[in-house]
Amino acid sequence: MVETLTLAPTPSIWRSHRSRWITNLITSYKTLLAVLWIVVFTSFFIWQRNVGSDGFMFFKRGVVARQLPVFRPVVVNITDFGGVGDGVTVNTVAFERAVFYISKVAKKGGGQLNVPAGKWLTAPFNLTSHMTLFLDQDAVILAVDDEKVWTLMPPLPSYGYGREHPGPRYGSFIHGQNLRDVVITGHNGTIDGQGLNWWKKYRQKVLNHTRGPLVQIMYSSDILISNITLRNSPFWTLHPYDCKNVTIRNMTILAPLKEAPNTDGIDPDSCEDMLIEDCYISVGDxxxxxxxxxxxxxxxxxxxxxxxxxxxxxxxxxxxxxxxxxxxxxxxxxxxxxxxxxxxxxxxxxxxxxxxxxxxxxxxxxxxxxxxxxxxxxxxxxxxxxxxxxxxxxxxxxxxxxxxxxxxxxxxxxxxxxxxxxxxxxxxxxxxxxxxxxxxxxxxxxxxxxxxxxxxxxxxxxxxxxxxxxxxxxxxxxxxxxxxxxxxxxxxxx
Incomplete structure (x- = not known):
């Protein structure tokens, strides 16, 4: 199940004609125009790759998918565990099996779970230590929006209350507790909480427990979250709680500006030694x-x-x-x-x-x-x-x-x-x-x-x-x- 990642070879036609192409270009009366065009094209191409899935999709269609970086000695794909990214199949078991597998290779340096392009519908699941969750471009991890599949948890000890209701609270969609060395990153893939039904039920006052965050990491250290989009959280979007040494960078966090109550972007809570940088956040709180x-x-x-x-x-x-x-x-x-x-x-x-x-x-x-x-x-x-x-x-x-x-x-x-x-x-x-x-x-x-x-x-x-x-x-x-x-x-x- 380990993926080996290699760079695509340089096309032979380019190698064989490279010298002749350069010579012809230099001797051409259109040299200056060609050079300027190459500079503009290359700059736009690099920019386009960096802006992620929200920019000029037509320009990407002819581009070969970029190679996934390897951050861990063990690398697996969600499809190795039966995952189906059709937006309909529920992949909870696949994610649970993948995380369990990675937990067994911690002594080898941990594991990387790749989520390729597709819509990966799932109920909430937990992370493990020494794990990298990598979302490829156009990958969407999509939350099941039925609260019956969301685990109930005790109130946070520093709140003594569910925040919206007394008693238990709904856990987060992606959750981590007592962890070390966790990375959530990607090529600007998306984690989508499908919060619309949660927001409606909150306003209608038919929920009996506090809504859950989209991503919550508790009692943990050495956390990196970067280069992904978080959107439509039921409640607070990214909630590091009682954590140390946390870096959050190059994030896009989105929710409707109105009628998406309490959808804070990032809520550092009893955290120390934390960096948040280079983010775009537009939310309902x-x-x-x-x-x-x-x-x-x-x-x-x-x-x-x-x-x-x-x-x-x-x-x-x-x-x-x-x-x-x-x-x-x-x-x-x-x-x-x-x-x-x-x-x-x-x-x-x-x-x-x-x-x-x-x-x-x-x-x-x-x-x-x-x-x-x-x-x-x-x-x-x-x-x-x-x-x-x-x-x-x-x-x-x-x-x-x-x-x-x-x-x-x-x-x-x-x-x-x-x-x-x-x-x-x-x-x-x-x-x-x-x-x-x-x-x-x-x-x-x-x-x-x-x-x-x-x-x-x-x-x-x-x-x-x-x-x-x-x-x-x-x-x-x-x-x-x-x-x-x-x-x-x-x-x-x-």
């Missing part, structure tokens, strides 16, 4: 939401999200925010850098959300080189996001928010550039703004809004900052002290 547990359950679990780098993203969220921290952050969130991000056609761009009862902290967060394009609220910190799992939370567990830096923030078509809503019990401390110029669509005052905020503005920024912040020049010299950090200038009507 937060594109990215960093979490660490909910109220007293998250505090008891005590696992923060920390050391996270998010960079080089294009994101869209018409319902929620491009990138959020919280609101479930009761294990703490720290040392997060978010840079080189475009947020377009969205309700909010970057948001921190928490509330009394969460406890813990959000600290040492750096935003830099952000671009907002047609966004209602650019930067928002909200401290009254009062949603709780039950009545057992401590209303005096006030989160600490401090050390938030925004630099190189630009954009246009923004209604409210900044809204930082601290409270007397949850003040926002040590906020810094530098190099900000955001074109606004609302010409009246109250477009840079503050309450219970302290911090500084370095240099000149636009629009004019609120009076809660100290002003410094570019050399770091104090120009004006704040009038009062507790002044409130919040207007939720705009």
């Amino acid at each position: 937060d594109a990215i939401a960093i979490k660490s547990g909910w109220d007293q359950y998250g505090a008891a679990y005590g696992k923060p999200s920390k050391n996270i780098l998010i960079r080089n993203l294009v994101v869209q969220s018409m319902v929620s925010a491009g990138i959020s921290i919280g609101s479930e952050m009761s294990g703490g969130v720290s040392n997060v850098t978010i840079e080189n991000v475009l947020v377009f056609n969205s309700r909010r761009a970057v948001r921190i959300k928490t509330a009394a009862g969460r406890g813990a902290y959000i600290r040492d967060i750096t935003y830099k080189n952000l671009t907002f394009d047609n966004v209602r609220v650019g930067i928002i910190i909200k401290t009254d996001y009062n949603e709780h799992p039950d009545e057992g939370f401590d209303p005096k567990a006030f989160p600490i928010i401090r050390g938030i830096t925004y630099s190189s923030i630009h954009g246009e078509g923004v209604r409210v550039p900044v809204r930082i809503h601290g409270m007397a019990d949850i003040p926002v401390r040590n906020v810094t703004f530098r190099d900000m110029s955001v074109g606004i669509t609302y010409k009246k005052k109250h477009i840079f809004q503050c309450a219970y905020v302290s911090g500084r503005v370095i240099g000149s920024i636009f629009p004019k900052p609120c009076e809660n912040l100290d002003l410094y020049d570019e050399n770091g010299s104090l120009v004006r002290k704040s009038v009062s950090e507790n002044a409130s200038d919040i207007d939720y009507d705009i």
Whole structure:
């Protein structure tokens, strides 16, 4: 069952005529035109191969399928286990057998499961350690949309609640638990959760348990997820939970912008040492939401999200925010850098959300080189996001928010550039703004809004900052002290 992969030989006709072809080309009066055409053709060809299955399909029809890379010493194909990619045959047994086979070769370095072009319908299945799941171009792993075949699991320990319902929750479509060294990658193949029926049933309130994520990896380390498309998740799309050393790159994550509730793109949850880069995310909730547990359950679990780098993203969220921290952050969130991000056609761009009862902290967060394009609220910190799992939370567990830096923030078509809503019990401390110029669509005052905020503005920024912040020049010299950090200038009507 091991596939041996070799490069296709160079056609003999090309070898035999290569020298003569080059000579004729050089001596031809059309040399310059030919060279330019070759450069354009080659560049377009390379670009076309990189854009994946969504671009100019007619151009690919004459191209021989690219060879699959080998990442493991043992390589198998889902068809080796009886898989049929017709979009009708249910392949659950084939996937289970393939994963079981790979689990037996872990000591040899693990195994790679190739999923070729086709529609591979299956119920949820689990991954194993030392495994690579490789989706070829035009391969679609398609979820059975009948909740009866989705396994019920206990609530996450840091939530104590199914998130939408008390008690058990539906497991994820592709699931991993207590794993090491797992790779999910491909030639931009797709994992499709077929979430439409889930979304309808959620809105009709006929589901008795919380919907499951599309991909969830728990209690695991050394995870790489790259070069695939995730779409139409029933609930959160990609949910690493209590994981270490996770890399997510070159991903496309899609869901309808409306009427696809809670379809977050990526939700790092009690994770540390994580990189998210080079992704396009357009979904029905937060594109990215960093979490660490909910109220007293998250505090008891005590696992923060920390050391996270998010960079080089294009994101869209018409319902929620491009990138959020919280609101479930009761294990703490720290040392997060978010840079080189475009947020377009969205309700909010970057948001921190928490509330009394969460406890813990959000600290040492750096935003830099952000671009907002047609966004209602650019930067928002909200401290009254009062949603709780039950009545057992401590209303005096006030989160600490401090050390938030925004630099190189630009954009246009923004209604409210900044809204930082601290409270007397949850003040926002040590906020810094530098190099900000955001074109606004609302010409009246109250477009840079503050309450219970302290911090500084370095240099000149636009629009004019609120009076809660100290002003410094570019050399770091104090120009004006704040009038009062507790002044409130919040207007939720705009």
